[in-house]
Amino acid sequence: AQSVTQPDIHITVSEGASLELRCNYSYGATPYLFWYVQSPGQGLQLLLKYFSGDTLVQGIKGFEAEFKRSQSSFNLRKPSVHWSDAAEYFCAVGPNNNNDMRFGAGTRLTVKP
Amino acid sequence: NAGVTQTPKFQVLKTGQSMTLQCAQDMNHNSMYWYRQDPGMGLRLIYYSASEGTTDKGEVPNGYNVSRLNKREFSLRLESAAPSQTSVYFCASSGREGRMSYEQYFGPGTRLTVT
Numbered sequence: 704a705q706s707v708t709q710p711d712i713h714i715t716v717s718e719g720a721s722l723e724l725r726c727n728y729s730y731g732a733t734p735y736l737f738w739y740v741q742s743p744g745q746g747l748q749l750l751l752k753y754f755s756g757d758t759l760v761q762g763i764k765g766f767e768a769e770f771k772r773s774q775s776s777f778n779l780r781k782p783s784v785h786w787s788d789a790a791e792y793f794c795a796v797g798p799n800n801n802n803d804m805r806f807g808a809g810t811r812l813t814v815k816p
Numbered sequence: 817n818a819g820v821t822q823t824p825k826f827q828v829l830k831t832g833q834s835m836t837l838q839c840a841q842d843m844n845h846n847s848m849y850w851y852r853q854d855p856g857m858g859l860r861l862i863y864y865s866a867s868e869g870t871t872d873k874g875e876v877p878n879g880y881n882v883s884r885l886n887k888r889e890f891s892l893r894l895e896s897a898a899p900s901q902t903s904v905y906f907c908a909s910s911g912r913e914g915r916m917s918y919e920q921y922f923g924p925g926t927r928l929t930v931t
Binding site: 707712737739744745746747748749752793803804806807808809 | 820849856857858859860861864874875906908919920921922923924925
């Protein structure tokens with residue numbers, strides 16, 4: 704069955720530092736991969752997606768992610784974190800047998816001043 | 817263009833009460849979804865509708881029913897609420913019929929508490 708693992712429940716970084724959020728997936732075929740961000744009390748907003756082609760994808764707000772098939776990973780990166788990046792981040796993979804996406808449990812990012 | 821809207825934003829129910837969560841999208845999307853979000857568990861799919869007139873169970877359908885009223889609207893009903901249904905509920909839509917190939921757009925959520 705398709706699944707997504709986000710190994711880090713909570714990460715704290717200093718403002719201006721680089722960021723990498725990890726995502727590992729289990730999927731039988733070529734996956735479609737997504738990163739979403741959720742600010743407190745809000746819905747989910749798409750940061751970026753990978754369907755095919757270039758394995759390094761650029762998203763909004765200065766985020767990027769790299770698809771590594773050999774490692775079954777799709778890690779999210781940002782070179783310099785801003786205080787406004789504090790949020791919860793979800794990795795997702797699809798489609799699965801129910802035509803839905805499977806979400807990871809999320810990583811909560813705290814940004815120290 | 818409001819995207820995906822949900823009502824109500826907050827709701828408190830007593831055990832055994834019923835209610836319907838409403839969702840509407842104005843993006844002319846074919847597919848719509850209901851998820852629940854619980855701490856440490858990410859989002860789990862309750863039901864989805866690949867196109868108007870069709871609905872299918874997701875990962876956690878027990879205790880819920882849905883109606884795809886038309887292309888715009890997809891409602892979620894709790895017939896007899898239980899404390900285990902305390903959660904945040906998100907509606908989403910996507911533009912590709914059937915297989916979920918494109919990204920999903922999410923509503924702001926409904927925070928439901930069942931006492």
